[in-house]
Amino acid sequence: MKLKTLLLGACSAVVLCGFANAETLTIATVNNGDMIRMQKLTDDFTSKNPDIQLEWVTLEENVLRQRVTTDIATKGGQYDVLTIGTYEVPIWAKQGWLLPLENLGADYDVDDLLPAIRSGLTGEDGKLYAAPFYGESSMVMYRKDLFEKAGLTMPDAPTWEFIADAARKITDKNNEIYGICLRGKAGWGENMAFLTATANAFGARWFDENWQPQFDQPEWKNALDFYVKLMNDAGPPGASSNGFNENLALFQTGKCGMWIDATVAASFVTNPKESTVADKVGFALAPDTGLGKRGNWLWAWNLAIPAGTQKQAAAEKFVAWATGKEYLNLVAEKEGWANVPPGTRTSLYENAEYQKAAPFAKMTLDSINAADPKNPAVKPVPYVGVQFVAIPEFQGLGTAVGQQFAAALAGQVSVDQALQSAQQLAVREMTKAGYIK
Incomplete structure (x- = not known):
């Protein structure tokens, strides 16, 4: 007995010594x-x-x-x-x-x-x-049971028009089922990751070839208008506070008909230990508008x-x-x-x-391979990055613009006001940094 105690004491000392070093x-x-x-x-x-x-x-x-x-x-x-x-x-x-x-x-x-x-x-x-x-990358995750109930079939490569129409049809606010959950929380890696990738599909871009900001162009107006209207009609309440984790929780608890977000979420929404809809989830490529770019990031x-x-x-x-x-x-x-x-x-x-x-494996790989950081937009751009612009100034600027767009989603400012503020912020920052005069 004493020997065992002594040995245990020696072992403890060794372990403690190991931790000390x-x-x-x-x-x-x-x-x-x-x-x-x-x-x-x-x-x-x-x-x-x-x-x-x-x-x-x-x-x-x-x-x-x-x-x-x-x-x-x-x-x-x-x-x-x-x-x-x-x-x-x-x-x-x-x-x-x-x-x-x-x-x-x-x-x-x-x-x-x-x-x-x-x-x-x-x-x-x-x-x-x-x-x-x-x-x-990013892709569409959707509820097959809700689509079936509404008589809808999700294409492998949907358009934004189809997504919006389907979202409105499967929304049932009385039962807390929202047709679509999309990022709204302000941040260059939160709402602006989603909105920049989406804007690419609408033909928009952050800057033209001479680094002039482009928020005053019709493509951005079309993209932001579309997003705000869709979320007002078919999105969850308080969407301007929702980022990746908040939307994941909504989808897992059966409150989203569709969620367009990171492909990495696929294993969480199909895991029966974590998701109440695990056996009802289908996948599709991120949407486009027919201009040659899908809204999928890298x-x-x-x-x-x-x-x-x-x-x-x-x-x-x-x-x-x-x-x-x-x-x-x-x-x-x-x-x-x-x-x-x-x-x-x-x-x-x-x-x-x-x-x-992993039923989502092929869709994930296809989405990753389809993203092109060197040619992210429909029109030429001077920067690299699909859902971000790879310059040091983007971290601050992206978040500042994200705050304007979150305010538009929350109804605090109009889409036009948000875009006007985004343009002013971008011009000021790019002038200060020496990209434009």
Whole structure:
């Protein structure tokens, strides 16, 4: 008995000593479902790397962006691993704010990363500056039972006209069923991600070839008018406060007939543990207006290492674990293949088990491959990016414009007033930044 107690005491001391010598990585991440799941599975990482402890800072999307941007720009050194989007990676890499990922291990297989996703994370020097945790485009998710009841058939490649007509037909406000849920919450990565991609399909663009803002053009008026009217007729109340997570909750509880948003949501809306409509969901490509561009974006949430970290080797081990093939197998084992983070690796889409478990796999891949960040609009543009403009000024400007458009959706200002304010904001910002005189 005494011997056993002594041994236990010795073991405890060893464990405590191990923790005392452990490096602690501080990881900033977004409160999306896939990241929450990753945190639950990190015992796998710490058991393989007992000398590394993890500390999580989990934030809502807009807050995360603000905190991480401030920290990296001021070289604050608060975080060792950052969750950042496709927008930030090339800009921050150029500024020297991110470390290139050159030591992810022999079995990491960089060449397996989907070319469309990898190219957005590669610097001008050809090095990878962030590793994709999940990649996405956007698509239509809809309730097959409501369509059947209304005598409607969703095409694989719908038009916006069809979507609007269907949304109005399947709305049943007495029973809290809204025909369509779309992002309304202000933010360059919230409502403006959706509205910029949608505006592309209506022939609009942020800037002409000379960087002149285009919110005073008829294409933007058509796009914003269409959106506000559709949401007033067929959207949920308080839509100007709804972003990705709020609309996900509405769809999962049976309150949305259609939701046009990130392809990554497909596994959440079809998961019977989380969604009351899991067996009733169909998928279609993001809509168009016949002008040759669909309203589907291209995005990845990625893990990157800030240049200010003192713990590069440990951070690289974590990034390799969280974005490698073994992590996909771990999620499949614990949660099922349908819940594996999508949109990053070619091998996943060649995996027969994944194809069988994920009815949305082909639509996701087709949507990712169809997005063209170098030619996002119907007319020529001087910028790269489908649902964002890849210039440093866009973060502030996109959110300011998003606030005007959220106000129009909430009925606080007219569509014309919102567009006029957006034009003035954009002209002022682009003049100040030296793009226009």
